Amino acid sequence: MKLAVCIKRVPDMEGRFKVGPSGTAIDETGLKFDMSDFDGYAAEVAIQITEKLGAGEVTVISLGPDVVQETLRKALSMGAHRAVHLKQDAPVSDGLAIATAIAAELKDGGYDLVLLGRMAVDTQNRSTGAFVAELLGVPFISAISQLNVEGGVVKARRELEGSYELIECPLPAVVTIDEGIARARYPSLKGIMAAKKKPMESKPAQLGAITYQLEKLELPAERAAGRIIGEGRDAVPELVRLLKEEAKVL
Amino acid sequence: MPNILAFSETRLGELRRAGLETVTAARRVADATGGQVHAVLVGAPGVGQFAARLAAHGADVVLVLEHDAFANYNPEAIVATLAQRLGSGYRAAFFAASAQGHDLVARVAAKMKLAYASDVTEFAFSADSVTVQHPGYTNKIVQTFVLKATPAIISLRAGAVLPVENAKAGTVEALASAIDPASSRVKVTLTEKAAGGKIDLGEAPVIIAGGRGLKEAANFALVENLAAAFGNAAVGATRAVTDDGWRPHSDQIGQTGRLVSPDLYVACGISGAIQHLAGMRTSKTIVAINKDKEAPIFKVADYGIVGDVLDILPVLTEEVKKAKAGA
Numbered sequence: 001m002k003l004a005v006c007i008k009r010v011p012d013m014e015g016r017f018k019v020g021p022s023g024t025a026i027d028e029t030g031l032k033f034d035m036s037d038f039d040g041y042a043a044e045v046a047i048q049i050t051e052k053l054g055a056g057e058v059t060v061i062s063l064g065p066d067v068v069q070e071t072l073r074k075a076l077s078m079g080a081h082r083a084v085h086l087k088q089d090a091p092v093s094d095g096l097a098i099a100t101a102i103a104a105e106l107k108d109g110g111y112d113l114v115l116l117g118r119m120a121v122d123t124q125n126r127s128t129g130a131f132v133a134e135l136l137g138v139p140f141i142s143a144i145s146q147l148n149v150e151g152g153v154v155k156a157r158r159e160l161e162g163s164y165e166l167i168e169c170p171l172p173a174v175v176t177i178d179e180g181i182a183r184a185r186y187p188s189l190k191g192i193m194a195a196k197k198k199p200m201e202s203k204p205a206q207l208g209a210i211t212y213q214l215e216k217l218e219l220p221a222e223r224a225a226g227r228i229i230g231e232g233r234d235a236v237p238e239l240v241r242l243l244k245e246e247a248k249v250l
Numbered sequence: 251m252p253n254i255l256a257f258s259e260t261r262l263g264e265l266r267r268a269g270l271e272t273v274t275a276a277r278r279v280a281d282a283t284g285g286q287v288h289a290v291l292v293g294a295p296g297v298g299q300f301a302a303r304l305a306a307h308g309a310d311v312v313l314v315l316e317h318d319a320f321a322n323y324n325p326e327a328i329v330a331t332l333a334q335r336l337g338s339g340y341r342a343a344f345f346a347a348s349a350q351g352h353d354l355v356a357r358v359a360a361k362m363k364l365a366y367a368s369d370v371t372e373f374a375f376s377a378d379s380v381t382v383q384h385p386g387y388t389n390k391i392v393q394t395f396v397l398k399a400t401p402a403i404i405s406l407r408a409g410a411v412l413p414v415e416n417a418k419a420g421t422v423e424a425l426a427s428a429i430d431p432a433s434s435r436v437k438v439t440l441t442e443k444a445a446g447g448k449i450d451l452g453e454a455p456v457i458i459a460g461g462r463g464l465k466e467a468a469n470f471a472l473v474e475n476l477a478a479a480f481g482n483a484a485v486g487a488t489r490a491v492t493d494d495g496w497r498p499h500s501d502q503i504g505q506t507g508r509l510v511s512p513d514l515y516v517a518c519g520i521s522g523a524i525q526h527l528a529g530m531r532t533s534k535t536i537v538a539i540n541k542d543k544e545a546p547i548f549k550v551a552d553y554g555i556v557g558d559v560l561d562i563l564p565v566l567t568e569e570v571k572k573a574k575a576g577a
Contacts, residue, residue, distance in 0.1 A: 247535040
């Protein structure tokens, strides 16, 4: 079985962000970068499939400047077999243009299953997987929390607001991975050593047309400072009065 | 002027609130540009019953696609049908940025070779473009984009546009599926409410959320009791709590979980890690109960009580019951 995992290099979300001087990029000073969380789960799921089968190959793909090779190398050290870097130096905000480049790379690769995170935690568009599936013309299942691939059929579960769905489709297919399915493993020392010898191919990204353009980034408005109304259970009647009379939510 | 399409989501035979939000958004644009609002309902036979509610919220026309093969979500047939319909000439199409929306909308857009604006909180139409806002970087950054594609395909974050009544004719027209709906390669074999038939976090006016301050899973009963006292409340949790298995992952509020903005958010024993705040800071009123008065949750809380949540919650539950009984 041939699997592909699309991964994105993103800043560590624990930090505070500042908008850089261009107004359209965050200030990267002092930020750490790593694989987007959900993409890490996708890589883990793909690697586990090949480990369980004792066969198959996981290709990891990332689009961006040369530094994304670090992130690809991390996926190789987790256990992916080969990496493809789609080189693109200038930032791109049009998800369809990016998906066009990814689909062009995947198209003739003979992949049975393509996995992505359900969203990149920086841009939060949640669209790349669906775009790629449609451009490839293959079935798509988004945001899955359970996955079983057997006999050429994908069986999955998706959490919805207050409910869930069970979904099936034939291979080849594209799926995006939600939380709760697998945690990305930490690369072992052996894995890190092995990754150094694994193939990494770099080629220019063939972007599609740009019709969705980032204009600016801003920090959200701060909430007005709150107040502590008291300590312990004695403060409860005053809280209830405020919820009723001031906030009018009770 | 070209018309505006609104996709109205239904599930398990119910119209979702998001389905009224998309119609309200479309109405707002149509009132400014002069086009008509065409709302779309897709489901099992009987789904057309919701046409009257869509009309009340501003649909001039309600396009109804009823078939047994749409009893569960049928993505490939819906994508093909909407792409065909939108190809006949619309200025814009509004969808919900829901679990179903995120599965559906990008595929409609890609089928039409159009970029689209996802998870939008604000939008402004001009002659040849739409400017939208969409939170990013775990909601710590507001991103503004310009979309130059027609139709402008937009998914709306829950609560970004609240349903407003503005009655129009709502003339019902049958919509035909563009492909045989039984031929879809992707089949949803089961749709089921999560255990307990709870109010959904995205739709509840009140959310009572618990964190590590509750000390153990069993103490979540205190949170559930308070939610029950409100009657219209859902229960949420922090990532620390869902990671430890005290609550299901679907209850998690925060940057990697649900993003909520209820009228009232009560944070019980939650310190307010930045990842949690990202998921709830847009709530209208925030109450925090925490024993550490330096906890960051108090910086965003409108009302704070410093103290032991296990001690305070039963008292608050009784007071809320009394207030509800007297109301």
